[in-house]
Amino acid sequence: MLHDEHEQYMEDALKMAEKAAALGDIPAGAVIVHGDRIIARGYNTREASEDATGHAEIMAIREASEVLGSWRLLDCDLYVTLEPCLMCAGAIIQARLRRVIFGAYDPKSGMAGSVANVFDLPANHRVEVIGGVLQERCGDVLRDFFAKRRKDKSFDETD
Amino acid sequence: MLHDEHEQYMEDALKMAEKAAALGDIPAGAVIVHGDRIIARGYNTREASEDATGHAEIMAIREASEVLGSWRLLDCDLYVTLEPCLMCAGAIIQARLRRVIFGAYDPKSGMAGSVANVFDLPANHRVEVIGGVLQERCGDVLRDFFAKRRKDKSFDETD
Numbered sequence: 001m002l003h004d005e006h007e008q009y010m011e012d013a014l015k016m017a018e019k020a021a022a023l024g025d026i027p028a029g030a031v032i033v034h035g036d037r038i039i040a041r042g043y044n045t046r047e048a049s050e051d052a053t054g055h056a057e058i059m060a061i062r063e064a065s066e067v068l069g070s071w072r073l074l075d076c077d078l079y080v081t082l083e084p085c086l087m088c089a090g091a092i093i094q095a096r097l098r099r100v101i102f103g104a105y106d107p108k109s110g111m112a113g114s115v116a117n118v119f120d121l122p123a124n125h126r127v128e129v130i131g132g133v134l135q136e137r138c139g140d141v142l143r144d145f146f147a148k149r150r151k152d153k154s155f156d157e158t159d
Numbered sequence: 160m161l162h163d164e165h166e167q168y169m170e171d172a173l174k175m176a177e178k179a180a181a182l183g184d185i186p187a188g189a190v191i192v193h194g195d196r197i198i199a200r201g202y203n204t205r206e207a208s209e210d211a212t213g214h215a216e217i218m219a220i221r222e223a224s225e226v227l228g229s230w231r232l233l234d235c236d237l238y239v240t241l242e243p244c245l246m247c248a249g250a251i252i253q254a255r256l257r258r259v260i261f262g263a264y265d266p267k268s269g270m271a272g273s274v275a276n277v278f279d280l281p282a283n284h285r286v287e288v289i290g291g292v293l294q295e296r297c298g299d300v301l302r303d304f305f306a307k308r309r310k311d312k313s314f315d316e317t318d
Contacts, residue, residue, distance in 0.1 A: 049230075122274055
């Protein structure tokens with residue numbers, strides 16, 4: 001796949017991230033692609049839904065499973081604006097996704113190389129990982145959100 | 160907490176594991192305790208619901224968040240019959256659980272020491288981990304399930 005095709009799908013994931021920000025959630029967005037078609041979308045709803053498992057990747061994985069009628073998302077690629085955390089890296093492996101393509105690196109919680117690379121741990125399924133697609137713009141969405149949040153001082157900074 | 164109190168809650172988790180087995184899912188069960196009360200229960204529904212994120216821990220975490228009206232499961236303990244996988248270990252940290260107490264070790268996918276100990280990775284929340292509570296019985300439930308499954312030959316052994 002050409003790099004600009006990755007960028008096109010990451011644009012769609014960015015639109016999802018903006019939905020999260022609009023609801024007051026840390027802006028991360030994801031889409032899942034099967035063939036040449038987006039079959040599922042998700043964005044972080046942790047605060048809005050009071051559910052710690054409501055990350056963009058999990059939301060997209062659950063929707064894709066409904067669409068395909070199977071928990072095995074074989075030959076599917078997940079695009080996400082932020083490097084996956086431990087939970088989401090695990091969910092990506094559990095769902096048998098073929099590939100994860102992410103935007104911004106997360107030095108605090110990113111588990112695809114930043115804090116650790118859990119995709120390299122022994123598992124019965126291997127996922128190809130590509131990082132840094134539209135990295136600047138994916139990072140800007142987060143920086144803008146946190147700058148506004150500091151200004152509003154309406155959130156607990158320890159999370 | 161006395162060890163036999165851990166065993167009492169693990170008995171409840173075992174009942175949940177049996178529900179999974181009855182539906183044809185790998186038998187893992189979980190309960191979440193807040194104070195001296197079970198506030199949520201979950202069992203593996205991956206096959207029944209065609210959702211790779213439908214592990215016992217995730218189901219229990221989502222229910223506990225609904226009960227408490229918060230994604231932060233502070234001062235809550237999760238009892239689960241099987242050592243958590245990568246996804247569930249991540250979800251346990253994300254949900255800010257105080258403690259995870261598990262039964263059987265999982266040499267293939269267990270991430271609380273068997274394959275790796277991801278609870279030791281740098282994170283902004285630390286979870287206390289206790290393994291091996293009612294280990295034999297929690298393992299027997301799994302061994303019985305897989306023995307029956309091999310006999311039935313109705314499942315794909317590669318999963």
